[in-house]
Amino acid sequence: MASLPKRIIKETERLITDPVPGITAEPHDDNLRYFEVTVEGPVGSPYENGIFQLELYLPDDYPMEAPKVRFLTKIYHPNIDRLGRICLDVLKTNWSPALQIRTVLLSIQALLASPNPNDPLANDVAEDWIKDEEAAKQTAKKWSKLYATPKQ
Amino acid sequence: MGNVPTKLDDGSYQGDSRTNTSVSSSSNSNTSAASSGNRSRHASLVNAILNSGSGGAMGSPGHSRNVGPYARKSTREREEIKERHAKNLVVKYDENVDGGFMAPFGCYSFDKLDYDSGIVRGLIVNRKLAPFYTPLQDFDDSWSRMEIIKIVDGLPLHASFNENPEEFEDVPIGNLRKPNFDYLIDKSLPKKEKRRLHSKIFQARLYRKRMLWQEKANETFLEHKIEARKNTSKNKYLPSDDLKYELYKNGSECPICFLYVPGPLNLSKCCQQPICTECFVQIRRADPHFPHEEVDPTQPVTDDSEKDPNLLISEAANCPYCATPDFSITYQPPEGRRTGLGGEPPYKFTSQSQSAVENSEKHGVLTKESPLVEGDDLKPAKSVHVIMSDTIRPNWEVRLNKERMRLARRSANATAIHVSNRLIDPDYNNDGSGNGDSSPVGTNTSNRDRSDVTIEELENQMLNEAIRLSLEDKKHSSSRQRK
Numbered sequence: 001m002a003s004l005p006k007r008i009i010k011e012t013e014r015l016i017t018d019p020v021p022g023i024t025a026e027p028h029d030d031n032l033r034y035f036e037v038t039v040e041g042p043v044g045s046p047y048e049n050g051i052f053q054l055e056l057y058l059p060d061d062y063p064m065e066a067p068k069v070r071f072l073t074k075i076y077h078p079n080i081d082r083l084g085r086i087c088l089d090v091l092k093t094n095w096s097p098a099l100q101i102r103t104v105l106l107s108i109q110a111l112l113a114s115p116n117p118n119d120p121l122a123n124d125v126a127e128d129w130i131k132d133e134e135a136a137k138q139t140a141k142k143w144s145k146l147y148a149t150p151k152q
Numbered sequence: 153m154g155n156v157p158t159k160l161d162d163g164s165y166q167g168d169s170r171t172n173t174s175v176s177s178s179s180n181s182n183t184s185a186a187s188s189g190n191r192s193r194h195a196s197l198v199n200a201i202l203n204s205g206s207g208g209a210m211g212s213p214g215h216s217r218n219v220g221p222y223a224r225k226s227t228r229e230r231e232e233i234k235e236r237h238a239k240n241l242v243v244k245y246d247e248n249v250d251g252g253f254m255a256p257f258g259c260y261s262f263d264k265l266d267y268d269s270g271i272v273r274g275l276i277v278n279r280k281l282a283p284f285y286t287p288l289q290d291f292d293d294s295w296s297r298m299e300i301i302k303i304v305d306g307l308p309l310h311a312s313f314n315e316n317p318e319e320f321e322d323v324p325i326g327n328l329r330k331p332n333f334d335y336l337i338d339k340s341l342p343k344k345e346k347r348r349l350h351s352k353i354f355q356a357r358l359y360r361k362r363m364l365w366q367e368k369a370n371e372t373f374l375e376h377k378i379e380a381r382k383n384t385s386k387n388k389y390l391p392s393d394d395l396k397y398e399l400y401k402n403g404s405e406c407p408i409c410f411l412y413v414p415g416p417l418n419l420s421k422c423c424q425q426p427i428c429t430e431c432f433v434q435i436r437r438a439d440p441h442f443p444h445e446e447v448d449p450t451q452p453v454t455d456d457s458e459k460d461p462n463l464l465i466s467e468a469a470n471c472p473y474c475a476t477p478d479f480s481i482t483y484q485p486p487e488g489r490r491t492g493l494g495g496e497p498p499y500k501f502t503s504q505s506q507s508a509v510e511n512s513e514k515h516g517v518l519t520k521e522s523p524l525v526e527g528d529d530l531k532p533a534k535s536v537h538v539i540m541s542d543t544i545r546p547n548w549e550v551r552l553n554k555e556r557m558r559l560a561r562r563s564a565n566a567t568a569i570h571v572s573n574r575l576i577d578p579d580y581n582n583d584g585s586g587n588g589d590s591s592p593v594g595t596n597t598s599n600r601d602r603s604d605v606t607i608e609e610l611e612n613q614m615l616n617e618a619i620r621l622s623l624e625d626k627k628h629s630s631s632r633q634r635k
Binding site: 011064 | 259260261264289407408409410411425431434435438470472473475
């Protein structure tokens with residue numbers, strides 16, 4: 001694909017002119033389909049005060065195909081594995097071309113607020129989560145502090 | 153789904169190693185036996201059984217006279233179908249409906265345009281689906297009439313082609329006028345390699361041909377536009393200035409491609425959201441898959457050949473906006489703008505006639521607001537046609553069944569190869585029963601007792617497998633006849 005589809009251009013523009021609170025997404029200079037993303041941990045969750053780095057890539061068939069998103073920051077979450085891959089329906093079978101970068105990132109933020117250990121990607125984390133939720137949340141908090149605290 | 157037309161056999165079938173895509177589709181049992189080299193005679197026996205099993209039910213191989221969706225098509229036939237389809241996707245200025253066209257502008261890649269182009273063209277001419285419009289990248293409400301007309305005059309028929317796409321780099325295409333391009337393929341190559349090359353060259357040639365066809369259509373369009381400007385004699389297929397203005401002044405942005413297109417757009421039946429036709433033809437079923445397949449990247453992917461092929465499913469596409477199943481749209485054609493095929497010549501269109509209709513339309517809206525006014529203005533709401541996503545890709549059932557058959561054959565092949573290997577070497581895969589499972593052949597029968605199986609039992613297994621295959625094929629062919 002030589003030229004960038006209008007949809008991607010417009011989405012990028014709108015992300016800049018009308019940003020989502022708590023989320024940033026900036027395209028890479030060399031590849032306008034590749035975005036550097038940050039998501040703030042939702043208030044009230046173990047990830048509160050954490051700022052998580054992600055990468056987002058729009059494949060050739062976007063928007064008919066879902067964007068590829070991955071956490072770069074280490075995170076303790078039952079639906080996110082060690083490699084940062086995310087188990088989220090809208091990134092897979094429930095993707096719809098009417099969704100956008102913005103909506104996907106909001107869904108990811110919502111996933112941080114409400115983990116789903118019954119549909120795990122990181123099995124060990126999910127097990128901990130089911131066995132002792134409080135302890136698991138403490139670990140998540142600890143990891144957030146350790147890995148997702150913005151450097152001053 | 154009554155009779156499914158034999159349209160556009162898409163690439164899914166090509167990956168089938170057992171499909172005879174080669175020119176010589178006869179005597180396949182012999183060649184495959186020979187290729188298995190020094191295996192015992194049992195290997196050839198297995199192949200012979202399998203081939204006669206599937207071949208027999210599919211109709212005699214080599215004679216693809218039989219029609220029907222499951223009939224095995226020759227490479228030639230499939231390529232002809234693809235070429236016809238590609239021709240249907242050329243945008244021609246004189247094939248227009250209400251100011252739009254019969255083929256997409258080219259926002260999405262060619263291999264995603266695998267819808268039934270014949271059906272879509274029919275729906276557009278019958279005003280049951282919005283035509284494909286040339287989109288604008290942006291629209292500004294402050295544009296004057298003159299500015300809009302000037303912009304529309306400069307619009308191309310089709311998005312520009314990438315002259316040298318990466319995937320066809322270094323692929324020879326030969327002389328496009330000659331239908332035969334076998335001379336481009338080194339005859340000393342193995343059969344499989346030749347087949348792969350053939351398909352690649354065909355694709356590269358088709359790409360080039362599409363480009364030339366569209367360029368020719370563009371040139372004709374341009375020449376006729378210039379002629380029409382010079383002479384006073386009008387070209388009846390070209391739009392009048394009034395039409396250009398009417399089209400684009402009241403357009404809107406499609407929520408999926410974000411491009412600005414003339415209205416009215418198609419509306420989703422469930423939630424009344426707009427979608428342009430170019431995006432609508434992109435909405436399709438997912439490929440046949442196993443239900444509730446938990447794609448867990450941390451686990452090794454379970455081989456599909458281990459699952460029962462009959463469990464494969466295919467679900468109708470959901471509405472992209474509200475996720476209602478069985479996505480379908482409705483379309484209300486513009487009342488005052490019936491031009492082109494099945495309407496008045498586009499050059500004749502005037503805003504006069506338009507404004508007259510617009511007035512009546514406004515009245516129509518008014519009367520509609522006051523309830524229970526009898527609809528004597530020939531606008532029965534019931535006449536709205538619903539176009540399902542499946543309507544424009546009716547071959548989904550054939551694809552599903554073909555995929556099931558393909559998997560069934562593949563697993564049978566794996567079993568057969570495994571069985572024949574054990575015949576040669578009784579210790580085959582027997583030493584490391586724990587870690588030997590990594591071999592795809594081994595996993596297939598890993599749950600069976602390997603050590604004390606006699607030759608007779610193996611023969612029986614092979615026979616059973618072959619019979620099962622024949623039955624499966626029979627089932628398909630008889631269910632086809634029943635329909």
